[in-house]
Amino acid sequence: AQTVTQSQPEMSVQEAETVTLSCTYDTSESDYYLFWYKQPPSRQMILVIRQEAYKQQNATENRFSVNFQKAAKSFSLKISDSQLGDAAMYFCAYSRTDKLIFGTGTRLQVFP
Amino acid sequence: DVKVTQSSRYLVKRTGEKVFLECVQDMDHENMFWYRQDPGLGLRLIYFSYDVKMKEKGDIPEGYSVSREKKERFSLILESASTNQTSMYLCASSSYREISEAFFGQGTRLTVV
Numbered sequence: 001a002q003t004v005t006q007s008q009p010e011m012s013v014q015e016a017e018t019v020t021l022s023c024t025y026d027t028s029e030s031d032y033y034l035f036w037y038k039q040p041p042s043r044q045m046i047l048v049i050r051q052e053a054y055k056q057q058n059a060t061e062n063r064f065s066v067n068f069q070k071a072a073k074s075f076s077l078k079i080s081d082s083q084l085g086d087a088a089m090y091f092c093a094y095s096r097t098d099k100l101i102f103g104t105g106t107r108l109q110v111f112p
Numbered sequence: 113d114v115k116v117t118q119s120s121r122y123l124v125k126r127t128g129e130k131v132f133l134e135c136v137q138d139m140d141h142e143n144m145f146w147y148r149q150d151p152g153l154g155l156r157l158i159y160f161s162y163d164v165k166m167k168e169k170g171d172i173p174e175g176y177s178v179s180r181e182k183k184e185r186f187s188l189i190l191e192s193a194s195t196n197q198t199s200m201y202l203c204a205s206s207s208y209r210e211i212s213e214a215f216f217g218q219g220t221r222l223t224v225v
Contacts, residue, residue, distance in 0.1 A: 004154075006154075009152070042218070043200070043218050043219040044216065044218050044219075045202065045204075045216035047213070047214075091154060091155065095214075098143065098160070098162075099145060099157055099160050099170065100145075100155075100157075100204075100214055101157075102147075102154045102155040102156075103154050104152055104153060104154035105154050
């Protein structure tokens with residue numbers, strides 16, 4: 001069975017600095033999707049970024065980028081120029097054909 | 113603007129009550145999901161549905177059932193609520209053709225007393 005592991009329950013960063021959230025996963029499949037979701041205090045889950053496993057190039061969305069290491073089954077999220085609005089729970093997730101499998105989440109605090 | 117709507121943001125029920133959590137999506141999505149979110153445990157899948165009247169068990173189906181009579185609506189049912197079902201419940205939907213674009217409702221925080 002596929003699993004997703006986030007080993008950092010909490011992280012903090014100073015405004016304008018860079019922070020990296022870690023995620024590892026386990027699967028025997030070669031083709032799948034990986035995601036980072038953000039859940040602010042409003043509780044609305046928002047897709048931050050996604051990566052198709054067959055693509056070698058790391059995905060980037062504005063200040064958000066990933067470091068996808070397929071062989072190591074690692075999928076970290078880098079947030080550059082952190083803003084107060086980035087404070088939230090961040091979930092890493094895996095999907096192959098249907099349901100999303102989530103990690104336990106990392107709570108990110110951003111200090112002014 | 114795509115939308116997944118959960119009927120309640122907060123709900124308080126008594127032990128032993130039958131509880132219905134409703135979820136409606138307006139995107140004509142085939143897939144719908146119910147997750148339970150607990151601190152330190154992330155989101156765990158309870159049930160999902162690929163089509164009307166079809167359902168599949170997720171990782172923690174015990175104590176829950178679901179109903180999908182119409183494509184846009186997916187209901188989670190707690191047959192006899194217990195205190196260990198106090199949690200945040202999240203509904204999501206996605207297209208069969210674009211699994212990666214899962215959209216979530218705002219969650220229902222259920223307290224069973």
